[in-house]
Amino acid sequence: SIVNAKLLNIEGNRVLVAKGTHKEIGEAHGILLKNQINSLVDGVLYVVGWYYTIEEKKWFLSEMSNAYKRLEPFIPQKYQDEMMGLAETSGISLREIRLANVFPAMFHCSGFAVFGDATVDGTLYHGRVLDYMTEIGLQYNAVVFILHPTGSNAFANISYAGFIGSVSGMNDKQVSFGEMGGGGVGDWDGMPMPLLVREGLESSNTLEAALKLFETTARTCEYYYVIADGKINDARALATTPEKFEIVTPGGTHPRLPSPVKDAVLISAGDRYKKLVERVKEEYGKIDLEKAIRLMDRPVSMKSNLHNVLFVPKKAEFWVANAGQGTEACKEHYTKYNLTELLKLLEK
Template sequence: MNKYIWRLTFILIISILCIPIGLGNPYFHSKNTNALDGAWLEIRDGVRIMYLNGSYYDMGYQLGYFLKDDYLKSRRAWLYFIDKKLGITYDDLLHIWKELKDFIPEEYKEEMRGRADAVGLSFEEVAIMDVLDPAIRCVGMACWGPATSDGKLYHARSADFPLNVRDPVTADYASNDQLLIVRTPEKGFASVVIGLSIEVGAEGGLNENGICIGYTSVDTKNITIYGIPLGIRQRMVLDRANNIKDALNIISNNRTSGATNIISDGKERIAYVVEQTANYSYEGTWNGSIENNYPSWVIDHVVRRDNIFLDPVSAGLSDDVYEKSNFFRWVLSFFGLEKNYTYFWVIKHFKIFSDAIEKNYGRLNLNNTMNMLRAVYQGKTNLFYRFVQILGGPYSNVWYQWVICPETGNALVSFARNSISAYYNPVHYFNLYDLINGLPTIKSFHLQWKSPV
């Protein structure tokens, strides 16, 4: 068992299910049921938008039906990457799956069952794609009140992970599988998720009640496979949370791995950060008890996180873990001469991001927040960051970046395409509430993204 626990330090457990293989599904095969009712796929401004509707089984079937080829390519790409790069085999995934099966709410098992029927794979073969998600380097923030130009809350996230995840058959990039998924479940709240076709769990998004969520992973050995994986809990937040109190309760229970969540509520104009491992949990807002801990400092009405805990000791890390993470050890790690994980560049990245927030303080809004995010990642705010980007170092590969106003539903998003990171690609505007209501997004002049150049 230690073998699998050790390997899980490289990943965030996302979801799992166990359904008997080979059994027919009477729900799908009923003559009175059309599993595709209320579902469609469209391409808007070059971005795929998948609309799902109905029971959880139906939503799983709908996505698999419309995106079968993309799903199968992406599945091959991730299985190949996980095996070759992380050393996690198919058998390892099956083992984790079997251990996690009883913790997953039944509706998500139904959704997986529908997807398996649609793509022509066994339940097992589909299930393992929701067992794990790579431990990606990310940054997230939420700002409101005096930090923004209009007092409204803005929530941002950058998903940073190597772009060399490719289908071994077609050589297509898995990053091209990204899309918006609009879900209107029969039982639960409607939401929009920015993610991949292979996921039942959610990386981040917004629900109809103005609850927005995203996460960053944090390296820790304080993990377990006996709980509800983070991605499924994030999905539960979007499906079930009516307010921020509901969201905090869902995300903080049955924890499994190391992560920080930023959760915002557009109605209340408030955001919280949640730090968590299997045995540790902290939640607080911009002036919480740990926000002044190194390497952080309080920024009025701003919560932000990188791949770090601000209370590392409670999270199971040593009290000098950040002090030991100096530049010299970081360089040695590139040559395999430093065996311990070093936080030097994570800390540096966090400080660069925080400095950019302070520089734009009071002027942050939908456009300015996206422009700030792109400027940071393009190395325009820090020469050392630019140098690391040129070398292809950490935080140089970005799958997507988004900024959402949970109050209005206005959102900006950019995606990686092939080997080109999101921060160099076009930015797209959507109103997520219009998507939930099935309405066309009308771009007024002042809501379209405007580059500062």
């Protein structure tokens, strides 16, 4: 363990708790997860890169470099510092760390929030399904980050060694975020999606503040989000592109989300969306923790189901399942974490 940082093992899962400046957090991340970061960067930049290059007939690393050049002006200095710290201690070049951190912007997923009349006792459950290339073994480098950067909210980020951004997270103000990819890859003039979510965790104390942040920040590509707030038992879905910012309220409609359900926001695509709606309607008013977890089972999650998370923001609790060797995350054990308890370790 190093100053202000510890690597824990909870039921066989890696949990990194750290506080300090962004640079210090990056340095701790690089020291404590060096092997996992090396494995992830190789898998992402070289294994995925090879598939991409063959499929798309475009050289992956130069595509990523071009994306990064356009994204860079929109990346706040504190996150640049964190990547620098990470590169310095992990022994991986800053260029590779930066390019690997563009990669999660390609993730595709499903998400939901159910509360009020939809659940047994009104509890808000926010679930998110991450589906992406389990073949490259990202799941072996899975990490739950519990971070408290100087001057920011403390938060949990369910991620992978070497990534500093977030696609699934919850902060100590009971605000939780889950992202789902759409299309529009190539519109890179804005803040990278994983860093926008991370900024939401760090700076948003309320659902309203999060919506404002996402609306006023220069955005990239096409993404959908579910953002929930346990303090007010409410959630919104967002449909965004660089030009477009649409808020979908619980029970509200959107051309891509045609089947509204009261006290619920449900996001997925095609048949997975239909199945998610069907499950929520079937269990309506009876959804408890276990049923909320089961909403994420196949076929709502895909064969490439990499991780699933269920947030209960009001209680600062969350459950995580990661893909195994050849098994989807939804078929694996869900481990329970408590953000408040884990943050206490930083006070000791």
